[in-house]
Amino acid sequence: MGSTGVDGSGLTGIAPPGARPRRAAPFQGNLLASSVTAAAAVVIAGLTWWMLWYFDRSLQVAHGQLVVARVIEVALGVTVLAVPWYGLLALAASLRGRRLAAREAFADARMAIEDSRDHIWVVVGIGLTALIVAFLAFLLAGNNGSVRHVMLDWTYMWRRTHTGLLRGFWLNIKLFVVAEVLVLPWSLLVAIVRMLPGRACAPVRILAITYIDVFRGVPAIITIYLIVFGFSLAKVPVFKSLSPDNQLFWLGILALVLVYGAYVAEVYRAGLESIHWSQTAAARSLGLSQMQTLRHVVVPQAVRRIVPPLLNDFVALQKDTALLSIVGLLEILNIASQYKNQFFNLSPVTGAAMCFLVITIPFTRFVDYLIKRDRARTQAQ
Amino acid sequence: MTAFLELRDVHKRFGHLEVLRGIDLDVEEHQVVCLIGPSGCGKSTLLRCVNALETIEGGEIRIDGERVSGRGVNLNALRADVGIVFQSFNLFPHMSVVQNVALAPHKVLKLSKKEALQRADTLLARIGLLEKRDDYPDRLSGGQQQRVAIVRALAMQPRVLLLDEVTSALDPELVAEVLTLVSELALESMTMLIATHEMGFAKQVANKVAFLYAGKIEEEGPSEQIFSDPQRERTRNFLRSIIEAKRL
Numbered sequence: 198m199g200s201t202g203v204d205g206s207g208l209t210g211i212a213p214p215g216a217r218p219r220r221a222a223p224f225q226g227n228l229l230a231s232s233v234t235a236a237a238a239v240v241i242a243g244l245t246w247w248m249l250w251y252f253d254r255s256l257q258v259a260h261g262q263l264v265v266a267r268v269i270e271v272a273l274g275v276t277v278l279a280v281p282w283y284g285l286l287a288l289a290a291s292l293r294g295r296r297l298a299a300r301e302a303f304a305d306a307r308m309a310i311e312d313s314r315d316h317i318w319v320v321v322g323i324g325l326t327a328l329i330v331a332f333l334a335f336l337l338a339g340n341n342g343s344v345r346h347v348m349l350d351w352t353y354m355w356r357r358t359h360t361g362l363l364r365g366f367w368l369n370i371k372l373f374v375v376a377e378v379l380v381l382p383w384s385l386l387v388a389i390v391r392m393l394p395g396r397a398c399a400p401v402r403i404l405a406i407t408y409i410d411v412f413r414g415v416p417a418i419i420t421i422y423l424i425v426f427g428f429s430l431a432k433v434p435v436f437k438s439l440s441p442d443n444q445l446f447w448l449g450i451l452a453l454v455l456v457y458g459a460y461v462a463e464v465y466r467a468g469l470e471s472i473h474w475s476q477t478a479a480a481r482s483l484g485l486s487q488m489q490t491l492r493h494v495v496v497p498q499a500v501r502r503i504v505p506p507l508l509n510d511f512v513a514l515q516k517d518t519a520l521l522s523i524v525g526l527l528e529i530l531n532i533a534s535q536y537k538n539q540f541f542n543l544s545p546v547t548g549a550a551m552c553f554l555v556i557t558i559p560f561t562r563f564v565d566y567l568i569k570r571d572r573a574r575t576q577a578q
Numbered sequence: 579m580t581a582f583l584e585l586r587d588v589h590k591r592f593g594h595l596e597v598l599r600g601i602d603l604d605v606e607e608h609q610v611v612c613l614i615g616p617s618g619c620g621k622s623t624l625l626r627c628v629n630a631l632e633t634i635e636g637g638e639i640r641i642d643g644e645r646v647s648g649r650g651v652n653l654n655a656l657r658a659d660v661g662i663v664f665q666s667f668n669l670f671p672h673m674s675v676v677q678n679v680a681l682a683p684h685k686v687l688k689l690s691k692k693e694a695l696q697r698a699d700t701l702l703a704r705i706g707l708l709e710k711r712d713d714y715p716d717r718l719s720g721g722q723q724q725r726v727a728i729v730r731a732l733a734m735q736p737r738v739l740l741l742d743e744v745t746s747a748l749d750p751e752l753v754a755e756v757l758t759l760v761s762e763l764a765l766e767s768m769t770m771l772i773a774t775h776e777m778g779f780a781k782q783v784a785n786k787v788a789f790l791y792a793g794k795i796e797e798e799g800p801s802e803q804i805f806s807d808p809q810r811e812r813t814r815n816f817l818r819s820i821i822e823a824k825r826l
Binding site: 475476478479480481482483484485486489493494497498501 | 629631658666668669671681730
């Protein structure tokens with residue numbers, strides 16, 4: 198019958214009835230996977246080379262800045278040679294594993310198979326990347342390089358257009374900075390109003406909720422269209438007295454603040470609600486008033502917590518200044534599209550895109566860094 | 579003659595749950611009163627009602643003869659007089675230790691920033707944490723944090739101090755430092771109303787002990803009498819279970 202507990206303490210029901218003999222794990226080869234990988238690796242390398250060759254041929258037809266393209270081309274061509282090499286290594290390791298297993302050296306055999314698997318992953322990693330990059334080059338080279346010519350011609354992208362583009366972009370930056378400075382207090386106000394307690398405040402609370410729902414629910418471009426065109430057509434008092442350029446600028450700001458105020462108010466609300474009520478209790482118990490509690494205890498903690506999502510909305514706002522091109526503000530997209538009509542070439546718009554990237558990529562990296570740091574700090578506690 | 583802190587027939591409900599069902603309790607000036615009783619009997623709620631963090635539905639609370647519950651009470655002035663310390667410390671994590679202590683004296687008592695900081699430093703020196711004044715709360719041990727929380731309440735120079743299970747969230751080895759501080763305050767004749775599970779501490783420090791059961795005061799009396807000669811069956815059962823758990 199079953200064994201009794203070691204100390205006879207009546208744990209027989211819990212202890213397993215006799216140790217099960219440990220079975221050696223069976224050997225499992227990966228010959229199929231590694232041969233498929235080796236074959237695929239050769240095909241990938243061939244395809245990449247062929248697409249690069251196609252791209253290279255289009256470079257000879259077109260004119261322009263080719264050095265950079267050629268360097269990338271060569272680098273990719275050389276790198277992709279690693280793919281069939283690792284494919285062969287994977288196959289060799291797999292065969293070695295099989296041989297060792299036949300000699301019943303199972304531990305060594307399993308190590309060989311592990312090597313083989315590692316090599317397969319290298320093939321997947323490098324091969325896939327090379328294939329995708331080469332395919333993009335292939336697309337750019339399509340129709341004798343016309344894609345590249347229409348969208349990526351350095352002459353129109355930058356050399357002959359950068360003064361206009363930069364002047365336009367300066368307006369984007371002004372729009373962004375002014376709008377952001379106004380969005381911050383405005384949305385905090387909306388968030389606090391939305392969170393006011395008590396039945397008496399219900400009407401104003403509903404007002405705040407309606408504002409948030411409406412402006413988050415309507416596409417930004419429609420809000421901008423309505424506010425800027427509507428207010429200037431209706432000759433709304435304060436804006437009427439401004440010069441036409443200023444009127445456009447400030448109406449554009451108003452539209453952006455209304456749209457982003459609604460988004461950022463929700464970010465603030467999430468932050469304020471994430472502060473545990475015990476913090477409020479502690480502050481109130483010391484005699485601080487409701488407003489003092491908000492100002493000294495709740496808001497400072499909430500703001501710290503929402504910096505990353507807040508900065509995300511900044512990035513979005515910065516990009517959305519380009520939406521104001523539809524109402525005729527001479528910002529970068531508008532200027533780029535004027536160049537486009539002048540040169541019958543889309544490269545100036547690509548240039549405009551680059552201007553945005555120069556700002557937004559470092560910004561988003563910074564946000565990622567903040568999120569990571571924040572996570573590290575909260576996890577350390 | 580009326581007591582310093584008076585609770586008369588205090589009722590409190592959360593929805594359908596009646597948490598306090600007519601509490602009558604007196605705390606004399608310079609007296610230490612301990613509230614004991616099983617979890618959920620209403621100890622914490624009672625303290626929170628005295629501090630007006632919860633509104634009461636019936637009865638009255640008076641301090642020095644002045645009604646402090648219900649409508650028309652200046653809550654901020656009341657709370658400046660009645661300090662409370664919580665089980666979970668609730669220090670402000672975005673402020674340094676000294677800022678935690680100096681905030682309310684500066685903002686509520688309208689002391690100048692310098693005076694408030696001075697007062698904070700004096701109190702921190704008293705509990706031996708002056709060198710931690712510029713650290714943030716999460717750098718302190720639980721016991722240190724709770725001592726800072728007590729000092730933060732003391733900085734308002736309250737007339738009565740409410741302690742809500744101040745050692746329940748602490749590791750066992752950190753309990754003593756907090757209880758020592760509270761005992762010192764008792765020796766300095768601080769008026770205190772203390773909810774606690776530390777029976778040994780209650781026995782030693784309290785002038786009066788009240789046993790709460792299901793929202794009512796089942797029995798109250800001098801601490802020697804409650805712990806050595808409880809009159810009510812429920813009090814006896816409660817104390818017996820505490821002794822069985824080797825906590826007394």
